[in-house]
Amino acid sequence: xxxxxxxxxxxxxxxxxxxxxxxxxxxxxxxxxxxxxxxxxxxxxxxxxxxxxxxxxxxxxxxxxxxxxxxxxxxxxxxxxxxxxxxxxxxxxxxxxxxxxxxxxxxxxxxxxxxxxxxxxxxxxxxxxxxxxxxxxxxxxxxxxxxxxxxxxxxxxxxxxxxxxxxxxxxxxxxxxxxxxxxxxxxxxxxxxxxxxxxxxxxxxxxxxxxxxxxxxxxxxxxxxxxxxxxxxxxxxxxxxxxxxxxxxxxxxxxxxxxxxxxxxxxxxxxxxxxxxxxxxxxxxxx
Numbered sequence: 001x002x003x004x005x006x007x008x009x010x011x012x013x014x015x016x017x018x019x020x021x022x023x024x025x026x027x028x029x030x031x032x033x034x035x036x037x038x039x040x041x042x043x044x045x046x047x048x049x050x051x052x053x054x055x056x057x058x059x060x061x062x063x064x065x066x067x068x069x070x071x072x073x074x075x076x077x078x079x080x081x082x083x084x085x086x087x088x089x090x091x092x093x094x095x096x097x098x099x100x101x102x103x104x105x106x107x108x109x110x111x112x113x114x115x116x117x118x119x120x121x122x123x124x125x126x127x128x129x130x131x132x133x134x135x136x137x138x139x140x141x142x143x144x145x146x147x148x149x150x151x152x153x154x155x156x157x158x159x160x161x162x163x164x165x166x167x168x169x170x171x172x173x174x175x176x177x178x179x180x181x182x183x184x185x186x187x188x189x190x191x192x193x194x195x196x197x198x199x200x201x202x203x204x205x206x207x208x209x210x211x212x213x214x215x216x217x218x219x220x221x222x223x224x225x226x227x228x229x230x231x232x233x234x235x236x237x238x239x240x241x242x243x244x245x246x247x248x249x250x251x252x253x254x255x256x257x258x259x260x261x262x263x264x265x266x267x268x269x270x271x272x273x274x275x276x277x278x279x280x281x282x283x284x285x286x287x
Contacts, residue, residue: 008087011083011086011087011088012083012086012087014086015079015082015084015085015086016079016082019082019086019218019219019222019226020079020082020215020218020219020222022222023218023221023225024046024048024049024052024218025045025046025048026221026247027048027218027221028043028044028045028046028047028048028049029045030247030251031043031047031048033251034251034254037255038255048214051214052211052214052215055207055208055210055211055214056207056208056211058206058207058208059207060207060208060209061206061207062204062205062206062209063112063113063114063204064111064112066107066108066111067108067111067112067204067205067209068209069104069108070104070105070107070108070109070111071108071205071209071212071213072212073100073101073104074101074102074104074105074212074213074216075101075212075213075215075216075219076101077097077098077100077101077102077104077216078101078215078216078217078220078223079215079216079219080097081094081095081097081098081101081219081220081223082219082222082223082226084097085151085223085226085227087151088150088151088152088155089150089151090150090151091139091142091149091150091151091154092139092149094151094223095135095136095139098220098223099128099132101220102124102128102220103128105124105201105216106121106124106125106128106201108205109121109201109202109203109204109205112204114203114204116200116203116204117200117201117203117204119200120188120189120200120201120202120203121201123188123200123201123262124188124189124200124201126188126262126265126266127178127179127181127185127187127188127262127265129266130178130262130265130269130270131174131175131178131269132175133269133270133274134171134172134174134175134269134273134277135172135175137168137171137274137277137278137281138165138171138172138175138227138277140281141165141168141277141280141281141284142154142168142230144281144284144285145157145161145164145165145284146161151230154230154233155230155233156233157233157234158234159234160231160232160233160234160235161230161231161232161233162231162232162242164284165231165280165284166280167276167277167279167280168277168280168281169228169231171273171274171276171277171280172224172227172228172231173228173246173249174268174269174272174273175273176224176225176228176246176250177250178265178269179220179221179224180221180224180250180254182250182254183254183255183257183258183259184253184257184258184259184260184264184265185259185260185265186254186259187200187259187260187262188201189201189202225246228242228243228246229242229243
């Protein structure tokens, strides 16, 4: 009984604290590498934490109570999804908790009359509609390979899933690029100054509530990278290398591509993305 309590406490600690701190540092590395590629020195690696602390110290202001509720729900749902992932819960449960939080981000942006916020919310909703079918099909492929949606059982699967689900992993990378809001899919919001709708879906968030959305994004990033790690669960070191290589590829894509239209994103998500998923799932079915 005591061993179980220790495991649960460790999983909750990793999910609530270690995961967002790791992604915050990863974000700092991302900014630093991007700056070097643009012949700039770049900010310190811990700059994302400075930014969040500065936002938390500001006076809380919001357009309305719905926006405050949406910011808190978005952050809490994202944190809960990571904790459930660390506890080895059902993969579909983790997905639906995360998806609920993402929808509240859109609701909060739509609750204010700002045109920039409204446009950003519509674009964020389009992005959700583009990547969530890919994630669902990835989970279907994992179920067909392992026979379960339970994360604890998936982690104990003896063979690397990447060898059985290579095309699904590529589709997962496609969804990760959209989820990270990096180029070429940074049209709902962006950390960069070239965003033509200012901060898009985050335009009307400020102070502590903007900090909540940033922390929630760290949790979401940790969740998707954790799903990437499942593809080589038998070895923690190889899984870490796979995640690092995947994120490095995302940085390269972000710095070498231009923003596309939502039509282009939908066309490739529902043709190339779904085609890769269908081929890999069909191969699992007939093998």
